[in-house]
Amino acid sequence: MNNTIELAKEYEFLNKSINTFKQKIITAQSLILIYTVPFLFLKLGSDLKQEEHHAILWGALLFLALGTVVVAIGIIGEILSDERTVTLNKKRFYSKKFSAEEREKLEAIFQESFENILTNKQKFDLNKTLIERFETLEKTLYTKEYIQSLKDAISENPEHE
Numbered sequence: 119m120n121n122t123i124e125l126a127k128e129y130e131f132l133n134k135s136i137n138t139f140k141q142k143i144i145t146a147q148s149l150i151l152i153y154t155v156p157f158l159f160l161k162l163g164s165d166l167k168q169e170e171h172h173a174i175l176w177g178a179l180l181f182l183a184l185g186t187v188v189v190a191i192g193i194i195g196e197i198l199s200d201e202r203t204v205t206l207n208k209k210r211f212y213s214k215k216f217s218a219e220e221r222e223k224l225e226a227i228f229q230e231s232f233e234n235i236l237t238n239k240q241k242f243d244l245n246k247t248l249i250e251r252f253e254t255l256e257k258t259l260y261t262k263e264y265i266q267s268l269k270d271a272i273s274e275n276p277e278h279e
Contacts, residue, residue, distance in 0.1 A: 122267045129259055130221060132252040138215045139244045146206045152190045209236050
């Protein structure tokens with residue numbers, strides 16, 4: 119019966135991990151970059167006034183600055199739509215989302231430290247690996263035997279509910 123409860127906890131953990139890593143995150147560094155680029159284009163344009171074809175360059179730089187502003191407005195819209203989260207540091211964000219025990223579980227799954235997992239997210243293909251484990255676990259959880267053993271475990275000890 120302990121195995122039944124452990125499988126349910128594993129299911130919860132994998133579900134939480136998948137949803138956490140699917141969240142779209144924007145760091146403050148990228149927002150600062152997006153807001154400073156138009157001013158850099160304008161500064162570059164003012165430095166090029168001395169050139170022979172400064173009107174064409176000035177127009178191109180204004181076009182790039184306008185395009186950057188439009189992209190910035192789009193990113194602000196994404197942030198306000200509650201689909202994205204703004205944070206100062208991705209590592210700190212994920213560290214707050216996972217308890218120490220959950221971080222140890224992730225380290226056991228990927229056989230790497232939590233810091234390295236976050237640094238090399240693409241290398242580990244986090245969601246793919248977690249979803250594969252989740253799907254394998256789901257096959258076990260949706261059997262009649264498991265559901266019956268879970269009912270028995272809950273009826274024997276209501277705190278497992």
